[in-house]
Amino acid sequence: VALEAERGREMLGVAPLIVERNAPLRGTLVAERDGSLAARFTPGDSLDNRHLILMRPLEDRARPDAAVGWMPPRRSPNAWIDIAAAGVALAAAGVAIHYKFRADDVDDRYRQLGSLERGDPVLKAEAERLDTYSLAALGVMQVGVGVLAVRFILR
CATH class of the missing domain: 1.10.287 (Helix Hairpins)
Known part of the structure; x- marks a missing residue:
């Protein structure tokens, strides 16, 4: 997983990934895996953001990009x-x-x-x-x- 911003590309790590920063991330997050389409998405504006990325294999050309969805922080209703x-x-x-x-x-x-x-x-x-x-x-x-x-x- 990398962060693409105006100052260049910064490798953040491998999934599953937890990034702790004092401020929200600015730029575009890029998730790449061999044999899969790259997923590009914008991180959230709050300090606690969770994203679920479903990587699609290269053979699956039904959609041009990987499916990216935002997941709210998990909290028990009780x-x-x-x-x-x-x-x-x-x-x-x-x-x-x-x-x-x-x-x-x-x-x-x-x-x-x-x-x-x-x-x-x-x-x-x-x-x-x-x-x-x-x-x-x-x-x-x-x-x-x-x-x-x-x-x-x-x-």
Whole structure:
């Protein structure tokens, strides 16, 4: 596969080919194979372009050029479920960590030797409440991770 542009011809590689550039390709892409007609096509304008090229043998003169078609990027119609499950899992993990750190700080104040707050039942209840919030968020995170695991296994 080569790129023909104003500055000349640049060999990009052999198929299957992935070309990563910072900007869309400019010029004409040419796909050539021994025993087949050359395929010429213009690359897309976006940064993520996929093309399917069906090379026709030289004996098949039904069409003057190879068939070239643009293929949109493959994305599962239910990819939003994966994205949502991952987002929920990450957010819940952050919430669980936040509440666990707060619960640990309150518990440290409850247990600190020589402190006026040592043994205060209000602090103990507060630490238990924050631990419960952390546990609930951890459960939500596990559900999100479980949904992702099941979806990946079923693929």
